[in-house]
Every structure is written in structure tokens, then in C-alpha cells.
Amino acid sequence: MSDPKLKKQVEMARNVAYHLLKGIKTIGMYRHNESKYGEFLGKAHEALKQFHEEHGSLTLKVDLTNFLLHKQELFTDDSSLPYKYFKDGIRQLIFRPGFTIEELTTFTVISLSDPDRGAEDLNAQLWRAQMPHFEYIMVEGFRMDEFSEEEVQVEVDKVVDYLQKRLRTSSEDFLRFARVTEEDLEMKLDQVEQMRGVVITGVTADAATKARLQKDVHDEENQRLFPKLISAVFQVVESGVDDAELLTDMFTQLLDAMLLQEDFTIINQVVLKLKAMEQRSGSDSAVGRLLRNFLMRMGEEQRVNRVADVLKFQKLKNAPDIIKYLSNLGPDVVPLLLDALEVIELPENRTLLCDVLIPHAKELPDPFVNRLQSDKPQVVRDMIYVLDRSNHPEKLKFFGSVLKTKNMAIKLEVMAIIARGRTGDARKLISALLDDESQPVRMQAARVLPEFDREKAFLDLMKIVKEPLFEKRTPQEHEAFYAAIGSTGLQGALAYFTQLLQVKPGLFNKEKVMKDKLLAIAGLGGACTIQTAKLLQEISEDKTQPPEVVTHARLHLARVRKVLFGAAEKEG
Numbered sequence: 001m002s003d004p005k006l007k008k009q010v011e012m013a014r015n016v017a018y019h020l021l022k023g024i025k026t027i028g029m030y031r032h033n034e035s036k037y038g039e040f041l042g043k044a045h046e047a048l049k050q051f052h053e054e055h056g057s058l059t060l061k062v063d064l065t066n067f068l069l070h071k072q073e074l075f076t077d078d079s080s081l082p083y084k085y086f087k088d089g090i091r092q093l094i095f096r097p098g099f100t101i102e103e104l105t106t107f108t109v110i111s112l113s114d115p116d117r118g119a120e121d122l123n124a125q126l127w128r129a130q131m132p133h134f135e136y137i138m139v140e141g142f143r144m145d146e147f148s149e150e151e152v153q154v155e156v157d158k159v160v161d162y163l164q165k166r167l168r169t170s171s172e173d174f175l176r177f178a179r180v181t182e183e184d185l186e187m188k189l190d191q192v193e194q195m196r197g198v199v200i201t202g203v204t205a206d207a208a209t210k211a212r213l214q215k216d217v218h219d220e221e222n223q224r225l226f227p228k229l230i231s232a233v234f235q236v237v238e239s240g241v242d243d244a245e246l247l248t249d250m251f252t253q254l255l256d257a258m259l260l261q262e263d264f265t266i267i268n269q270v271v272l273k274l275k276a277m278e279q280r281s282g283s284d285s286a287v288g289r290l291l292r293n294f295l296m297r298m299g300e301e302q303r304v305n306r307v308a309d310v311l312k313f314q315k316l317k318n319a320p321d322i323i324k325y326l327s328n329l330g331p332d333v334v335p336l337l338l339d340a341l342e343v344i345e346l347p348e349n350r351t352l353l354c355d356v357l358i359p360h361a362k363e364l365p366d367p368f369v370n371r372l373q374s375d376k377p378q379v380v381r382d383m384i385y386v387l388d389r390s391n392h393p394e395k396l397k398f399f400g401s402v403l404k405t406k407n408m409a410i411k412l413e414v415m416a417i418i419a420r421g422r423t424g425d426a427r428k429l430i431s432a433l434l435d436d437e438s439q440p441v442r443m444q445a446a447r448v449l450p451e452f453d454r455e456k457a458f459l460d461l462m463k464i465v466k467e468p469l470f471e472k473r474t475p476q477e478h479e480a481f482y483a484a485i486g487s488t489g490l491q492g493a494l495a496y497f498t499q500l501l502q503v504k505p506g507l508f509n510k511e512k513v514m515k516d517k518l519l520a521i522a523g524l525g526g527a528c529t530i531q532t533a534k535l536l537q538e539i540s541e542d543k544t545q546p547p548e549v550v551t552h553a554r555l556h557l558a559r560v561r562k563v564l565f566g567a568a569e570k571e572g
Contacts, residue, residue: 010072012051013058017067017074019044024081024108031112037105045101052097060093062086067093081111085136088115088122092137099133106131127269135276247286248293255297259306264321271295271328298325299333308340311349319352326356334360334367342379350378354386361390369398380410388417396425403429412444419448427452431460439477446484454488461485462496482519483526494532497523501539501549517549525556533560 023041030036051058061068062085066075075082085093106129113119120128126136251270258267274291281287297303307322316322326337337357344350361368368383384402387395402414415433418426430452433445450457464470465481485493497520505513521539524532536557540550 486526
């Protein structure tokens, strides 16, 4: 190690290895205390971070007994860690800048697992872990010690094809047994000098055996086969194959197989791996074209429909993975996702898909705006939700068109959303609805208008209640408007209510005065302040007021106290 720079890299890497091994030993003693894992590995992560700052990525070669950097051993003490990775065919570990303490904890937990005691292979666990700043390189193949790799030729396809044919039967227990005789081997497998395995014959398997075998096949396929298969495919890509069309076909077949298995985790890992490779090779490289083609295939109609089938009825166990899959799709799939949204019946799954669509709505609102005119109320609700959360600059304009709908529930929902805007344009939309033909809409508009500008709301509401036509509206609407006037909290409103309460009834206006007094009480209740609570208290004790007014005052006083102080509501 004559080069000082390389010598310094090795020294810093040994420091990382020392603290990592020390952290692993500590975790081994306190396996039950998972919350402390990050603390135990803190020094190792700090040492790794220092290496990244000075030298960039840390690439370790995996040997039988040690990790190597520039052919120098890093572990000074014996450790079984390198052998675990070497046994699984992993020959290089790459820790890239940005490697987090969480990723280091995940790497350590995987390193401590024991496949011989039922844990998954390290390769499979690393694939499922989704560590964006960590990569590994595997070496797999057929090898015989007495021959070179060029001299070893095993006709694997012939063996597999023959055994597949022998395994096919017309019965349900298709995994029952395969009959392989010596004559078969001599006749069908010429030039294969040796075949190791077991020939199974016997009685038909029972239901429990079939179930166990099928479970074993499923576990083998999902936990070991796919990760190893994808690892092998990426080795083909990294070996220098630049035929983007060939690679796309190969990855598309894998994509379809994983969609059938509903394994979105591995699909996302493939995308993550391709993106990392594209950053190194450039967007115009074969890997860049492969990534774009793969994402395009992910968004094709039949595959989006497959995802919709998963979302349609069943509760999700892997919701984050499905969100990540859908988030990788481009804006051109928005119409397909909107079609899929209409067939999803579970509310939580509809919300999941709506959340995925929110970023698209800000950039491309037209497909969402067009569906605001749908005759399906749930579709309109979903579009309102997406457009509202997208914060598109023209969303109030879009909502204005929905206010023309005849569906009362939708109209009220949109009004509540508009009221949260607190802008001048939002206030204009709400103010215009004070004269709507529907009573619930007018009452809702009166309630939310003071939330924009109290003084303007007071003037608008007072103008309406003093119009002669207002007298022809229902008692419920009268009370709603007076409560809205009170909610402005202005002194003008309190003075108006006080004036109504002080009016003495005459011979011909008893009914009108009583009605005005009751509305004034409703207005004071709508204000819901300490001041109005005191006024209601005084009125409830005023023996000069009619009994109806006193009772109404006590009712509203109890409600105001409950809001202000949390006291139990007392009526009467």
C-alpha cells in the first residue's frame, strides 16, 4: 500500500468494519431491544459517513472469511458475516453516499439472520429491503472443479422440459409424483452423464400433503425464485447487453409474472434499481431506454386494470407498495386510472388512488374537470377531493361549475370546501348563493359567509333580513340567518339584537315582536362569546320578558356554556 490515498481509504474502511462488528456484537446480546439498534450502530454509521465525504462510495469485495478493500482485509477479528454473503453468491457490497442509519440497521438485521434456521436467503431479504443507497453484485453459474467453465456444458433445458412433461397429469393433485425410470433417462437424456435427485413413487397424496406442497411451491416462488431470477436478469444487463428491445421483452415478462403474484414490492425494487443504473449510465443509454419502456409497460391498460382488480374489493396488506407503483406512472395513464377509480368499491382504496392522482391534477386538470359533470355522485366527490387537494390555481373556477348541480349533497360539500379558501373569489361564490333557490344552500351560505370578512358579511346578511320577502321564508331559515349575523361578533349585531329585545309589544304587533325577540336570542346564541353569555343570563332572569323568551334564552345559554366551558348542556 504505497499510495497514501489508498492507504487512508483502507484505514477508514477498517474503522467502519470495526464499529460495525462491535455494533453487531452488541445487538446480538440485546436482540430484544430493537429500539436501541440505531444507537448501537451510531458510531459505525458516523465512520461510514466520514468515508463517503472523503472518498465517495465504499465498495467491499466479499471473501470467504473477510471483506476486502484494495485487496486488504478489513476485519481484524474473526467473523462469520463475510461467509454468509459469500455462500449466497454475493461478491461485492456497495455502500453509496446518503446511506442512512435506518438502512444500516436493516443491513445489520439481515446480516444477523440465519437461513439455516428458517430465515429467507440473504439475497431475497436484500431485495425486499429496498435500500436505495445500497447495492450488491452476485455471481451464479454452473461449475466443476476439474473442468474450466468453457468445458462444462449441461443441457439444463432438456432436463427441465422433460421433467415438466412428466409432472403434467389430468388429475387435481398435479404435484402428486413424477415417474422417472432408468430407461427414460437412457432414452431421453443422452449426453447427460450424471443426474442427482430422488425418484418418487407411491400412493396418491392426501389433501394435507397437497396443501403443504403447494404452500412450499408458493413460498419458494415468492421468497427465493423471483429475487434470484431478477438478480440474474440484472447481471445480464450489467454485463453490457445493450439491446433495449430484447431487455424490455424480458423485463415485461417478469412484470406480468409479478403482477399475477401481486408482488408490487419487487416491481418497485426493479424500478429503483433501473433508476440508479440510469443515473450512472445516462438517460440516453440502453438502461435509460429500458427504464422508460418498463415504466410505459407498467402503465398499459391491461396492467392498470390488473391493479384495479386488486384494489376493487380486497383490503390491502401492501398499500405503500401499490402507491409507489402507481406513483411511478406518467400523466398519460390518468384516464386509465380514472376509469379504474370508478370500479373500486372500498372507500379506503378509492382514497388511496385519489391521493396518487393529486399531483397529476395540478399539472393536467382537464380530465378531472370533465368528470365533475358525471351523473355518479361518488365520482364527482372524488374529483372534488382531488382538485381541492391539488391546490390548482383555478380550482374555484372548477368548483363554480359544480354549484350548478341539482344534487344537494354535492352542492353543500363543495360549499364547505370553497369556504376553506378564505379568498375574495371564494367569498363571491358563497355570497351569490344567499339568493339560491334552495333553502339548505341559502342557510349554508349564511353560516359560512362570516368566516371570510365579518363586516362585509354583517352588511350582506342585514340587507337580506330587512327585505320584505325575507318574512316569507321558513322559521328555520330565519333562525339560521340571525345566528349567522351573531357569529360575526360585531357590536352592530349585538346592538341590533338588544334593540329587538327591548321592544314592548302593542295591541296589534304582539306576534311580530315575539318572533323578533326569539330570533334575537338565536342571534346571541350564534355569537357564542362571554359577552353574549352574560346577556343571555340576564334575559333568562328578566321577569319582564315573556316566558317563551326566558325559556329560549336558557336553552341557548346552556349551549353557549357547553361550547365555551364544556359544561353539561341543560335545556329548559
